[in-house]
Amino acid sequence: MQDYIKTDKGYAYEYPRAAVTTDSVIFGFDGQELLVLLIKRGGEPYKGCWAFPGGFLNMDETVEECAFRELKEETGLEPDQMEQFGVFSAVDRDPRGRVLTVSFYALIKKEQVSGGDDAADARWFPINALPPLAFDHSDMLREALAALKRDIYHKPIGFMLLDEHFTMPQLQRLYEAILGEQFDRRNFQKKMLASGVVEEQGVERAMGHRPGKLFSFVPENYDQMKEHDSRAKEF
Amino acid sequence: MQDYIKTDKGYAYEYPRAAVTTDSVIFGFDGQELLVLLIKRGGEPYKGCWAFPGGFLNMDETVEECAFRELKEETGLEPDQMEQFGVFSAVDRDPRGRVLTVSFYALIKKEQVSGGDDAADARWFPINALPPLAFDHSDMLREALAALKRDIYHKPIGFMLLDEHFTMPQLQRLYEAILGEQFDRRNFQKKMLASGVVEEQGVERAMGHRPGKLFSFVPENYDQMKEHDSRAKEF
DNA sequence: ACAAAAGTGTTGTAACTACACCCATGT
DNA sequence: ACATGGGTGTAGTTACAACACTTTTGT
Incomplete structure (x- = not known):
């Protein structure tokens, strides 16, 4: 060779x-x-x-x-x-x-x-x-961001930026930061739970923060999200 | 250099x-x-x-x-x-x-x-x-197909395989061939028209074929499809 | 006590799926 | 006449967007 x-x-x-x-x-x-x-x-x-x-x-x-x-x-x-x-x-x-x-x-x-x-x-x-x-790293960044925005709907990558347990507002802020737009808290949570990729965890929370329910990522349910979300519906 | x-x-x-x-x-x-x-x-x-x-x-x-x-x-x-x-x-x-x-x-x-x-x-x-x-061209083909299936929702590429004027059944067969699944004729047409990327053209049809309404691709409306379809909705 | 963030449910609307019949053409 | 493919509409269901008040914590 x-x-x-x-x-x-x-x-x-x-x-x-x-x-x-x-x-x-x-x-x-x-x-x-x-x-x-x-x-x-x-x-x-x-x-x-x-x-x-x-x-x-x-x-x-x-x-x-x-x-x-x-x-x-x-x-x-x-x-x-x-x-x-x-x-x-x-x-x-x-x-x-x-x-x-x-x-x-x-x-x-x-x-x-x-x-x-x-x-x-x-x-x-x-x-x-x-x-x-x-x-040309400015161009590169632009394309990386575009790819990230595209992929975040299909790949369970967003969760890699958070701890194992996270609150809904944290997850939402992450999505808002990546996608560059604001969402409604209630609808965001509804969709996240409905998709099955996050599940409720204990209700506790360390001190020094505001309280909040904790959630975790459920990789097993990610495949469904993939299909659910890539419009395998009907055309 | x-x-x-x-x-x-x-x-x-x-x-x-x-x-x-x-x-x-x-x-x-x-x-x-x-x-x-x-x-x-x-x-x-x-x-x-x-x-x-x-x-x-x-x-x-x-x-x-x-x-x-x-x-x-x-x-x-x-x-x-x-x-x-x-x-x-x-x-x-x-x-x-x-x-x-x-x-x-x-x-x-x-x-x-x-x-x-x-x-x-x-x-x-x-x-x-x-x-x-x-x-490794077998792997390559697999990835090309995956990319095509992904992109066909976001990019106006499918129309490049058809003549300028085409019938709905033709377009539908193309989508079915690419995505490897069957769709309902009525729903397919509804969605295509609703997205605005196809518009009705003359009702005529050359001889030697079955009759059928003709449609054409409307590139100007593609941007909407892009947004419409990439779930820019709300999260 | 006040401000800031988090939790929660409902309702109108739009989009989606499922489905059946008629008509035209070609054999 | 029959088979094949093409055209068309509706109704039930689900998903979505919009929206306001209460509770807790920290200052």
Whole structure:
């Protein structure tokens, strides 16, 4: 499976090849706003700009493995699930040469962040107060958000941003932050319960907070939601 | 923007690089069944097997441009729109070396096919009677179909498989072929008209067919469908 | 005591599903 | 004449959106 010739100048191929990287748009939630995890670039190009964690594909890994590895190296995070949402391949998107990026997004409980591991600064930013981003990462974020909004109806991803037990208002705030619109409390709760993906848990609540019923996510019922919700109805 | 060193052995890079290709899953419709366009491989590997049209990325084109160019070269087709649906990057998916494929799908009116241009045999196959496929193209097809089923609710792609004017039963057969289920004629028509994306056209019909009202696609109303249908309702 | 957040139920409306008969064409 | 496919409407049911007051907690 060796397709190159090793020369003193490096790995040689018959035709030119683009470099492949992965980038990961990591969403978090602080109870109010949707957050995005960024890394400050230490070197050129775009030195000092903020960018999504990511890096070059190794020859012994898939793009999924690459995204996971790079994220872990740069932030310490190991998300349960990463969703691929697009390939960015404009010929001039990276001044260093022809670089093609496969992009992923993931949702992470904010608490999990080991604040800036070995790598440079890693920080959460509210999605509505982002610094200038490197490369075409602004486009990337836009597409990641679009993918997230699309997927939240079909995949049980939203719950990854919350603790095991959560209150309805918390869940609702999360949905409102992601979808960017407001919902009616009563209707929201009705639909969530009707879909069966959340179930009532104990009625207790730790001190220091307002009270509130606790709910938990029921993965077993997610398949139904999938069908229920993807209009398998009748056309 | 030159990131390689040209040697007598070819284009040399500091680190090994995967080759990047695009493949296109082309769907057609014969009025009854969903069809897939395949190309018979003339060379190794998988000689004699059938595969999706596609090929290697050039350095001066995006993956979208590459998919379009390769499709045109191999089949003469120039679809209006191609949808990217995934990247395939298993390390051993191509015996020739490390090859990463960005996959697209497109819908094409069957009539448009210029039956096997310069390239090898290109043939339509009913989706339920496919020959053995090369590489990981069976997985690819599965994902393409899943993407198509997902997208047909949100994007006006289904109409690309029909003539400008079509009858409701034709449209319904198309949806049934794609989604793999049967619908009630009256309800199907009601929903289609209610969504506003189809409008009644003349009542005439060419001879040699059964009669039937003709409809046409109304792209202007598609945005509404998008919102209407992506549950922008209330949660 | 007051402000802020959380809990709860009902009702009108719109959308969906299920269903049966007639008509036109082609054989 | 018969079989096939196409056209059309209604009624029962369910899902949805809109809406206001009470209770608890924290200040």
